[in-house]
Amino acid sequence: MSTRRPNRPNRKSARGWWVGSAILAAGCIGIGAWLVPTATGRWDQLSGTDQPKPMSSISTVASSLKDLPEDAPQPTADQLQAPLAATAQKLGDGGTMVSQVVDVKSGEVLYGQDAEHPVTPASNMKLLTEFALLSHSDPNARYSTDAYLSKDSSSLNLVAGGDTMLADGASEDGSVLGHAGLGTLADQTVSKLAADGVTGTLPVNLDASMYTGPAVNPAWAPEDVKSGYATGISPIALWDHHTQRPSDGEDVSHRPRDAGAEALSSYVDALNKAGAEHGLAFSAGSTTPAATDQDSARRVASVESATVLEQARYMMENSDNVLAEVLGRNAAISAGNEGSIDGAVATVKSSLTDAGISTQGLTQKDSSGLSADDRVTPVTLSQLIAKATQSRTATSNLAETLPVGGGTGTLAARFEEDGTTAAQGNARAKTGTLLTVNSLTGYTTTSKGRLLAYSFVVNDVKDSKAAVTALDSSVATLTQL
Known part of the structure; x- marks a missing residue:
């Protein structure tokens, strides 16, 4: 009998609007393509600490973009405390949630629950793999x-x-x-x-x-x-x-x-x-x-x-374990390391460190998150998302590879319950599912247009449905602020 379950992608039409990298957003009406900003079209003008080897690229991304409101108010920690504590209660006795929410523009931590505690991330580990890949590879290579x-x-x-x-x-x-x-x-x-x-x-x-x-x-x-x-x-x-x-x-x-x-x-x-x-x-x-x-x-x-970048998006939308292992090894080779399990692990850690992202408590056994022995903190995961959405380098592309709430990939059938639909089309995230793990890490905007990065991870899951409800409700709560 298998001790794990894969993430189950379901497909349906995308709707709403979402925000992409570099704190930019593209408006979409009804069913249609998601317009995604990347760094690749402006490479000669870009620089950053999280791209060790800048490379020339050609952008194929639509350019119909609009900035988020410069004066969008930042939520306060007090505004998040009670609502997020309430959504965590939806777990009942069905697991333990750890989490962190970061205001992207200011870098301020708005909410945390045991955020420095290392937990099993399941497929949220793929975020680390893609960050390392884009830290060392031209996304158009x-x-x-x-x-x-x-x-x-x-x-x-x-x-x-x-x-x-x-x-x-x-x-x-x-x-x-x-x-x-x-x-x-x-x-x-x-x-x-x-x-x-x-x-x-x-x-x-x-x-x-x-x-x-x-x-x-x-x-x-x-x-x-x-x-x-x-x-x-x-x-x-x-x-x-x-x-x-x-x-x-x-x-x-x-x-x-x-x-x-x-x-x-x-x-x-x-x-x-x-x-x-x-x-x-x-x-x-x-x-x-x-x-x-x-x-x-x-x-x-x-x-x-x-x-x-297309392969990375395929990996994220399908939560493809095997492709994650391939791209982890390819990232290692691009970084000058061996194309091996250990080479991929070393490349992830050095890429995070070079970008100023915490690796405290990180224990990585693979590139996919399939190992139950992987450990990472919500601090690391939320910092990674905040870095990617602000990045002026190739890692900015990570933001637009994440599935869209209620629209694409493993989030296609999420945020459908009462009280969670506000996240449809507004939130992007990577899901994670093992037998006793459910996780959701990504970003969303408040109702006033403020960009937030978040990571919610449930371990010791006894009721997967309750865990998913708690995760979706937490993200929807942020979106409704």
Whole structure:
């Protein structure tokens, strides 16, 4: 029997309006796209302590923005104390809530309940992973999957580049999942080999040396791996570590035994299909993750993933544990660390420290929050949100990847109970769910337009429905101020 439950995303139309990064808001009417400000369109003018490696980017974000009211009044601590204490009582004896609320503009802590107490965050840990990712990566960068011909033209090397969303057929340019396809890579490969006069049978080896260390995190419960909520992590995989396109964001079936070997097999099949008429045949070679010579002159084909930011948004909206582990390792490599469990953990801590975010009480075992041994405080979580919404660097993009209350991702069916609907379209947050954990960390605006960052985490949950009600009511209370 599983000791954990995944976050369950439900989809319905977005409504209302929300505030984004850099204390900006975009107005939306009815059902439509959320207009999101990011730092990427103004990169040359931007600087900040939480972006160690600034990079040039091109913004693809709509520019119809309006500032929040400069004179929006800041709520007082007294205004929050009684209402939030009351919403916490909705838990009854069903768990213990810790929390913190921060006024973003002033940095003042308006409310706290055991906020310095480390708790199990569940998928709120993904906030730390994305912050580290955007601290070291251009949000418009893409992960490349490449094919190289050996120096003696007797074999091919498939080189993993951190894209685990590959399609087994043609590239799907308009999609995040399947944006790059191994069928397209195979067609390019065969065309190049045929043009260069290469014939015969070539073995194809996999270079998966990008990641090091254990593929399966020892901090995960075995039943989570068996059920598919977690799996061995590879720097190359089909369909987000599935053997076929998943039916939706919560589909954890069809996990491969070896994702790298599965990708290699798919590539070889596509090569043989494309190469038959050119006198070319291919066979699967070594899957040992050894580094190969990557002379650019020997590269015969390449396909690129959806952008870093698009993958991060996919992770957040679907609360995708496996993709979080991939992006955690990719963040580590971008930061100059090893692409391993330990490398990802070290990168998160250094990224938070560099940004001036507290790491007191932080115990991190993975990048997804699936481990019950993860610990983080509401202080860290609320500071991270406040930093992201104010940031003048790539980390500002984190704010617009969070699901919208009553609109998108894992918040699509939230804030529907009486007394909570004010948060629909106004609040954004990351959910978190384990068997005894429910959490909600994000930001909202008061009725007068003041931006607040919050983190509410319930541990020792005995009644999940009561916990969700208490969380939603707490966020709605902030929105109604």
